[in-house]
Amino acid sequence: MKCLIIEDNEFLREGLIMFLQGVAEIETAGNGREGVDRFTSALQQGHPFDLVLLDIVMPEMDGQQALKLMRQAEKADGGVGPKSVIIMTTALNSPANMEEAMWDGDCSDYLVKPVSRSDLMAMLQRHGLL
Numbered sequence: 001m002k003c004l005i006i007e008d009n010e011f012l013r014e015g016l017i018m019f020l021q022g023v024a025e026i027e028t029a030g031n032g033r034e035g036v037d038r039f040t041s042a043l044q045q046g047h048p049f050d051l052v053l054l055d056i057v058m059p060e061m062d063g064q065q066a067l068k069l070m071r072q073a074e075k076a077d078g079g080v081g082p083k084s085v086i087i088m089t090t091a092l093n094s095p096a097n098m099e100e101a102m103w104d105g106d107c108s109d110y111l112v113k114p115v116s117r118s119d120l121m122a123m124l125q126r127h128g129l130l
Contacts, residue, residue: 001025001129002042003051006035006066007089008058012113016053019117023130024051032061036069039084043077051129052086054107063088071106085127089113 003024007013008031017026027049029035035054042048052070056063067086074083088110109123124130 001050001124002047003027003053004029004035004038004042004049005053006030006032006058006063007053007055009055012055012089012115016115016120019115019120023124031058032063032066034060036061036066036073039070040073043073048074048077048081049084051124051127052084054086054088056088056090063090067107083108085109085124085129087111087123089115 001024003020003026005013005016005020005026006029007016010030013028013030017028020026027038029038035052039049039052054063054066058066067088070084070086083106085108086106088107090110091113108127111119111123121130
């Protein structure tokens with residue numbers, strides 16, 4: 001499984017990397033703009049990400065905008081093959097943010113921080129990634 005972790009907090013990013021070691025080939029980005037660039041580049045090279053863990057609150061470009069741009073890139077790429085599973089991660093227990101991500105942004109799922117390894121693995125299994 002090929003995974004992109006987009007998280008501006010280095011401690012949280014490292015934790016997600018530890019959870020996925022041995023399970024995924026991991027790339028990281030520290031903000032939404034960098035994440036969209038990596039996501040788009042992988043699509044263009046014909047090696048899209050199976051999984052994206054996307055923080056909502058980040059500098060330069062927030063997760064909501066990044067999510068929309070990633071889904072637009074998939075459509076522009078012809079929409080062939082399965083869409084990436086994009087899981088939003090948030091420290092905010094904000095139903096409005098999650099509703100926007102799920103319905104308007106076509107987010108696959110979400111996790112509230114702090115993310116536990118067991119919750120993440122259960123979610124990956126539910127989405128057929130394990």
